Amino acid sequence: MNDLPDFSAAPLHQILDYFDNDSKNETPINFLIADPDLCRGYYAGERIDRNGQKLICRSWKAWVDLASHLGYRLLTPERYDKTRLRLTFESVTRERSFHTDNESDKYSSRSPFARIHKNEESAYYLPYFQALKRLEIFHRPRILALGVNRGDELEPILRFNPEAKVTGIDLDADALALAQKRFGPALTTHCLDLNRLEELDLGRYELILSIGTLQSPGIDMKPLMMELVQKHLTQKGALLLGWPNARWIDGELLYGARPKNYPFSELSLVIKDLFWIKKYLQQHKYRVVITGREYLFLEATKIGLSRKA
Structure with a gap:
């Protein structure tokens, strides 16, 4: 001693x-x-x-x-x-992380990612739920969730707005099946690449939600954002988008995302995406705020319109 x-x-x-x-x-x-x-x-x-x-x-x-x-x-x-x-x-044992998995099954229901329960991490859940309240989630009956996986981000929405109807899209069929079993008729799922949304007759929604998906390398983010705003939001619709700024390793949520080939946290690509989206939405008369720390959240609502549907 x-x-x-x-x-x-x-x-x-x-x-x-x-x-x-x-x-x-x-x-x-x-x-x-x-x-x-x-x-x-x-x-x-x-x-x-x-x-x-x-x-x-x-x-x-x-x-x-x-x-x-x-x-x-x-x-x-x-x-x-x-x-x-x-x-x-x-x-912390860095090998015990879904970040080291192969891209093809990185987010599958059988991967280490499936052990993560974001809603039990206050650093994630508190800013996320506060954003939902600011967006008056209780008054948004139709919701489009992109990259929904097993639907963790839907749990607080449907708990406080049980009449909501959610359309969830993801590439992992097993995760979508878990989400469907979890939320029943409140959720309609589609197993599809987000770059191919035009193949679905989606219509328009009061809220478009995407948490931890838009930064994926296979997504063409700019045309996707333009399609979402122009074709899938109602006049009073809102967006809630999230980017991870942390790593899940060996049971811990560690601050700071690390792109490939970087031994340290590097934010320039995330900041570039955030501010492109912010500028684009402001040009379309949306009020935009960015909050969070371990997860960065972008909220957007139409200027001059009541948020209540």
Whole structure:
């Protein structure tokens, strides 16, 4: 215990240097920190004196964020003495992730992706549900869901708007079957490539929803967006679109999406897509807002029209 690194009074750059130089990143790393409960109301880096001991404050959120950014999970802390806790960072196993699967079955009902329940992650669910409320989902009876998979994003919609009718489109027939069984007659499904929507007689909808789909490499996003707005939205219709800005690895939701061939989070392509869509929708007299963090959500509603159908 006496050999534990003591970070209770260490500045952040010293802590980062330790992790950069540590060669045991596949085994849990134990160290001492100042008890965050003693630091309530203090900002990260503020110095306090407790029981004659000099401490540098950091909140629990600061330690959780550090673990996530470095690729670790934070285990349950243990009391070391009156002012310090023993903290353990355990390395996240990057091989345990659906991101490493083959593209052909990456999102299938038999893949690691099927273990993910986005609605149980507050970083995803809270901004998503808040967006649904701002879009007055209760007053949107016809909904088009693109890339619906097993329909997780439909659960809060149909829970609060049980009279809604949803058309769901996806390429994975097994996932669509699960969604159909889950939501019954409220959901009509089509197994189809989103680039071929013109093959369906879809009509128009009060809400078009697509979460984590538009960034897929096989989708021609710009013509798809133009087709959706011009042919499939009602006059009072709205859009809710989502892009992942995180990775699901070994049971953890880690902030920051990583494109292929990049060892770090890189947002330029997502930002480019978001602002192209925002500009296009604004040209068509939509009010557009972008929210979220681990998932980025774009909401669009028609300017000057009531959202109630």
